[in-house]
Amino acid sequence: MNAMTAPCFHPDQFMLSDYAAGSLQGAVALPLAVHLEYCQQCRRETQQLEEVAACLFENLDPVPVGEDTLEQVLRRIDSIVADDVAPAQGAVPAPLHAGIPRALRSLVPAGLDALDWKRIGSLRSSRLRFGDSEREVALQHISAGGKVLGHGHRGVEITVVINGSFSDQDGCYRSGDFLMRGPDDVHRPVAAQDGDCLCLAVLDAPIRLEGWVGRFLNPFMKIRPL
Amino acid sequence: MSAKASVLPFVPRSGLQSAARHPSSPAMNQAVTFDRDTDPWTIRLQAVALERDRKAYAELFRHFAPLLKSFALSTSGMSSNALAEELVQEVMLKIWNRASTFDSAKASATTWIYTLARNCRIDLLRRKFRVHEEVDVDELWDFGTDPEELHDELYQKRIEVDIRESLRALPSEQRQIIAKVYMEGKSHSEAAEELNLPLGTVKSRIRLAMSKLKVMLER
Numbered sequence A: 001m002n003a004m005t006a007p008c009f010h011p012d013q014f015m016l017s018d019y020a021a022g023s024l025q026g027a028v029a030l031p032l033a034v035h036l037e038y039c040q041q042c043r044r045e046t047q048q049l050e051e052v053a054a055c056l057f058e059n060l061d062p063v064p065v066g067e068d069t070l071e072q073v074l075r076r077i078d079s080i081v082a083d084d085v086a087p088a089q090g091a092v093p094a095p096l097h098a099g100i101p102r103a104l105r106s107l108v109p110a111g112l113d114a115l116d117w118k119r120i121g122s123l124r125s126s127r128l129r130f131g132d133s134e135r136e137v138a139l140q141h142i143s144a145g146g147k148v149l150g151h152g153h154r155g156v157e158i159t160v161v162i163n164g165s166f167s168d169q170d171g172c173y174r175s176g177d178f179l180m181r182g183p184d185d186v187h188r189p190v191a192a193q194d195g196d197c198l199c200l201a202v203l204d205a206p207i208r209l210e211g212w213v214g215r216f217l218n219p220f221m222k223i224r225p226l
Numbered sequence B: 001m002s003a004k005a006s007v008l009p010f011v012p013r014s015g016l017q018s019a020a021r022h023p024s025s026p027a028m029n030q031a032v033t034f035d036r037d038t039d040p041w042t043i044r045l046q047a048v049a050l051e052r053d054r055k056a057y058a059e060l061f062r063h064f065a066p067l068l069k070s071f072a073l074s075t076s077g078m079s080s081n082a083l084a085e086e087l088v089q090e091v092m093l094k095i096w097n098r099a100s101t102f103d104s105a106k107a108s109a110t111t112w113i114y115t116l117a118r119n120c121r122i123d124l125l126r127r128k129f130r131v132h133e134e135v136d137v138d139e140l141w142d143f144g145t146d147p148e149e150l151h152d153e154l155y156q157k158r159i160e161v162d163i164r165e166s167l168r169a170l171p172s173e174q175r176q177i178i179a180k181v182y183m184e185g186k187s188h189s190e191a192a193e194e195l196n197l198p199l200g201t202v203k204s205r206i207r208l209a210m211s212k213l214k215v216m217l218e219r
């Protein structure tokens, strides 16, 4: 991606190895794939983890395949008219998709403006139809200088910054930064003064709002996977 | 250069094949230096890509199809023979169809084929459990490589050799747990549950193994 500086916040090694092994659950792979587009260090590490996996793969006990499997495959090869070519890499994105990470484009087919945005204070949020029944996947947009209500989490919230930056008491997060928040973390994100901030968030449980607002609203908060 | 299958270096079916299950087998401890440029499977895959060489393809099939079947059968939730055969066929077809996108500067044939198998397994599991996820598996699990990263090809190759050698030298306890996570497609918490070990123990064993595998970069 066109990140000016390398991300500072990365997924931990266990997430990367689950990713390399293909065992990450549902939508969790999405923010990881987005982070990898920005982060050369994690791409390298993932590549090495894939080599570890390949080495284990090579050492499996072979199991005989059906006697006619090769024949069947050759017959299928003869009947194909090049319908399964690999996805084009580095293809120029449609203008609609400029600035949107590759892994997200199929979820935003008509661009960001065509999404259905819901506003809560200075946060605009739009759920994406990923198809993970246990997790909500959403784009979140905080306008420049905007403050988000202080909140904690009942489950895990993964956030990747796509554009702009925001900060909370623990640090400042820029393009490509990958954050995972657990049930004990409470934070009040604030977007940078000089620009809007766009993030991808994946939640497996509703957030918990702080203070009076929370006392009234928390019982009604639900994640709504699409 | 004509890469005729008949002049390809002959390599016996991987002598290391049973090592995963019998960690103390001497084959695993044998020092085998690996080099992509002389790796017979990489050479055969290139012959398939460049010359649509069917003999080389059949040789790839004989080597990889039984490994693919084993990979499929070891997956939790996928132990049916029919599904395993489906994975074998799907991956073997992709090897033929996508051979031209294989780049030996980025990966060895085995690593490339492993990633095809992994993605195909995710696809089959999605279908089996009727999960309709909107993002194509190949889009989620294919982060590509920037051209400038290829400058590090030599470095990458060194690491590849290191990984293989360190994996061979790993204590069986650590190798088994890594194999469980990787080959059976289990998350760390699932693996912990199955081995009846606390998650922390599983994680620390994996961390130990990984640091030995030198995949811990400067973090």
Ligand SMILES: [Zn+2]
Binding pocket: A007, A009, A010, A011, A035, A039, A040, A041, A042, A043
């Ligand atoms: Zn990273």
